[in-house]
Amino acid sequence: MSDQNAVQEFDEQLGTRGLEGLWFNITEADIVGKEPRTTLMPHIWKWTDLYQSLLRAGDIHGLGGQAERRVLCLVNPGLRDLKMKRQRGTTHTMQMTVQLLKPGELARSHRHNFGAFRFIIKGRGAYTVVEGEKIVMEEGDLILTPPMTWHGHGNDAETLVWIDGLDNILLNSLQVISWEPYPGDFQPIKESFKSTAHWAGMARPVWEKAVGPLAYKWGETYQTLKHLEASDGSPFDGVALEYVNPVDGGHTFPTMSCGIQMLRPGEATQTHRHNSSTVYHAFRGSGVTVIDGKRYEWEKGDCFVVPLWSWHSHQNRSRNEEAILFSMNDRPMLEALKLYREEPGEGA
Numbered sequence: 557m558s559d560q561n562a563v564q565e566f567d568e569q570l571g572t573r574g575l576e577g578l579w580f581n582i583t584e585a586d587i588v589g590k591e592p593r594t595t596l597m598p599h600i601w602k603w604t605d606l607y608q609s610l611l612r613a614g615d616i617h618g619l620g621g622q623a624e625r626r627v628l629c630l631v632n633p634g635l636r637d638l639k640m641k642r643q644r645g646t647t648h649t650m651q652m653t654v655q656l657l658k659p660g661e662l663a664r665s666h667r668h669n670f671g672a673f674r675f676i677i678k679g680r681g682a683y684t685v686v687e688g689e690k691i692v693m694e695e696g697d698l699i700l701t702p703p704m705t706w707h708g709h710g711n712d713a714e715t716l717v718w719i720d721g722l723d724n725i726l727l728n729s730l731q732v733i734s735w736e737p738y739p740g741d742f743q744p745i746k747e748s749f750k751s752t753a754h755w756a757g758m759a760r761p762v763w764e765k766a767v768g769p770l771a772y773k774w775g776e777t778y779q780t781l782k783h784l785e786a787s788d789g790s791p792f793d794g795v796a797l798e799y800v801n802p803v804d805g806g807h808t809f810p811t812m813s814c815g816i817q818m819l820r821p822g823e824a825t826q827t828h829r830h831n832s833s834t835v836y837h838a839f840r841g842s843g844v845t846v847i848d849g850k851r852y853e854w855e856k857g858d859c860f861v862v863p864l865w866s867w868h869s870h871q872n873r874s875r876n877e878e879a880i881l882f883s884m885n886d887r888p889m890l891e892a893l894k895l896y897r898e899e900p901g902e903g904a
C-alpha cells in the first residue's frame with residue numbers, strides 16, 4: 557500500500573471513531589495565519605436599489621398573516637452562499653436591514669434575546685412600542701429594543717423607512733438564539749407615559765431596574781456633533797460619537813455599538829484597520845470610503861460594509877457641506893472577549 561493510501565485509510569478510520577488528525581499541514585496554514593482572515597467582502601448597497609425594492613415589497617407583501625415584518629436584509633456577498641438564511645448576515649455577527657411601514661399598518665409585537673435598534677431614515681409619524689411605551693419615530697432618531705423587550709410598530713401617518721441593526725447572526729452562531737410572538741398580536745400601550753426614552757440628561761429614575769426602551773433624539777445628537785465641530789476629532793473618523801447606554805455608561809449593547817460621525821467639508825481621514833467590522837449608512841452628504849485600496853463612493857441613503865482587518869479611510873467630497881455617517885460595529889463583543897486589535901496605517 558502506498559503512503560497516500562495508508563494516510564487516506566487512516567483518516568477514514570479516525571473518522572469512524574469521531575476523530576480527526578491535526579498535523580498543521582498546508583491546508584490549515586491557509587485558513588489560519590498571522591493576521592485575521594475574513595470571508596466578508598466590502599460592499600455597497602445603493603439607496604435607489606434599496607428604496608425601489610422596498611417600495612415594491614410594499615406593493616407585493618402585506619403585513620399580518622405570515623408576514624411579521626417587511627424587511628430587506630443586506631446580505632454580504634461573502635456570506636451569500638451559506639446554507640441557512642440566518643447565517644447570511646451583513647457581517648458574520650450583525651444584520652443590517654431596511655424596513656418599510658405604510659400608513660395604517662401594524663407590525664405585531666414580539667420579543668427575542670438578540671438586541672435590535674432602529675435608525676429612522678425617511679418619514680415621520682410612525683411609532684414603535686417597546687415594553688408598552690409608545691415612542692415616536694422621527695428622522696435621525698435611534699431607538700433601542702434591548703434583548704427580551706416586547707416590541708411592535710405602528711403607523712398612522714406617512715410611509716416610514718428605517719434601518720434595523722441586530723446581533724442575531726452572532727447569537728445564531730452561538731446557538732443560543734430565541735424568539736417568541738406576543739400572546740395576542742399587539743402589546744397594549746401604557747397609559748402613564750413615563751418612558752425611560754425620555755430621561756433627561758444623566759439623571760435616571762432609581763426605581764427602574766431593567767433596561768427599558770431607550771431613544772436618542774436626532775436634535776440632541778446633531779447638537780452634540782455641532783458642538784464638537786471645531787474640535788480635532790478622531791484622525792480616523794472625524795467627529796465621531798458612540799451612542800452610550802445611559803444605564804451603565806457602556807457601549808450601546810454588550811455585543812454591538814452604534815455610532816454617528818460627521819466628516820466636515822473636505823475632511824479626509826487617515827487610514828487604519830481593526831478586527832471589528834462596521835456597517836455604515838450615509839445619512840447626509842456624500843463621500844468616498846477607500847477599503848483595501850478600492851474606492852466606494854457613497855451618497856445619502858447608501859449603506860456599505862467595511863470588513864474586519866480591512867484598511868480604510870473616509871473622505872467628504874463636498875467643499876461646503878458636512879457628511880454624516882451612521883454606523884454599527886461589533887467591537888464591544890471583541891473587547892468583552894479581550895480580542896480587540898487595531899492598527900494605524902502608514903503615515904497615520
Ligand code: GTQ
Pocket residue numbers: 625627653655672707720722
Ligand atoms: O422590527 O422587530 O429587521 O424582529 C429583524 C427582526 C426587524 C423588528 C428586523 C425584527 C425586526
